[in-house]
Amino acid sequence: EAGVVQSPRYKIIEKKQPVAFWCNPISGHNTLYWYRQNLGQGPELLIRYENEEAVDDSQLPKDRFSAERLKGVDSTLKIQPAELGDSAVYLCASSPPETETQYFGPGTRLLVL
Amino acid sequence: DAKTTQPTSMDCAEGRAANLPCNHSTISGNEYVYWYRQIHSQGPQYIIHGLKNNETNEMASLIITEDRKSSTLILPHATLRDTAVYYCIVRVSSNTGKLIFGQGTTLQVKP
Numbered sequence: 001e002a003g004v005v006q007s008p009r010y011k012i013i014e015k016k017q018p019v020a021f022w023c024n025p026i027s028g029h030n031t032l033y034w035y036r037q038n039l040g041q042g043p044e045l046l047i048r049y050e051n052e053e054a055v056d057d058s059q060l061p062k063d064r065f066s067a068e069r070l071k072g073v074d075s076t077l078k079i080q081p082a083e084l085g086d087s088a089v090y091l092c093a094s095s096p097p098e099t100e101t102q103y104f105g106p107g108t109r110l111l112v113l
Numbered sequence: 114d115a116k117t118t119q120p121t122s123m124d125c126a127e128g129r130a131a132n133l134p135c136n137h138s139t140i141s142g143n144e145y146v147y148w149y150r151q152i153h154s155q156g157p158q159y160i161i162h163g164l165k166n167n168e169t170n171e172m173a174s175l176i177i178t179e180d181r182k183s184s185t186l187i188l189p190h191a192t193l194r195d196t197a198v199y200y201c202i203v204r205v206s207s208n209t210g211k212l213i214f215g216q217g218t219t220l221q222v223k224p
Contacts, residue, residue, distance in 0.1 A: 004156070041214075042214025042215055043157065043212070045211050045212070045213075048211070093156070102157075103159065107155075
């Protein structure tokens with residue numbers, strides 16, 4: 001079974017530029033999560049989707065971050081414009097119905113210069 | 114969700130059992146104990162979870178004290194590939210879905 005797929009794996013951009021991350025969850029998983037992990041810290045939830053609905057986006061900085069999950073499968077997380085403090089690993093996870101075990105992708109490592 | 118306390122780091126000899134402790138003294142009756150680990154440059158990986166009873170799977174065993182205020186994750190025969198950060202998380206089994214990660218324990222398995 002294929003795991004959670006994320007791309008790109010690495011991204012280097014200059015501040016004030018836009019950036020987007022893509023996530024393809026495990027087939028059949030209706031819940032999708034985006035986490036941000038700063039260096040030396042544990043991951044922190046940014047947004048959670050149930051199918052195509054964002055049910056928890058309380059930690060998403062909405063002035064510059066946006067996310068979408070059209071058709072309830074793939075998801076995109078965007079930052080515009082990026083700031084130096086956005087440098088982190090962005091992790092996508094998914095979980096199937098009736099269970100709360102989350103399966104994580106390898107993450108996208110973002111460096112903002 | 115209850116807060117957890119874990120040692121910052123631990124060492125273990127290859128082939129020996131690794132016992133990773135976690136304190137969760139404020140755990141509520143409906144909160145589960147979850148363990149995830151994160152190997153360098155990878156996403157977190159689910160290991161095991163439990164509510165009251167001890168649990169075992171192909172990866173590890175989870176021992177929860179009777180008062181549920183602490184637990185221990187046991188890797189019975191640690192290998193070099195078990196070197197990772199181990200996170201103990203307590204959370205309500207509900208539709209919130211949020212995992213609140215602490216600092217975790219960095220386990221170094223040595224040859």
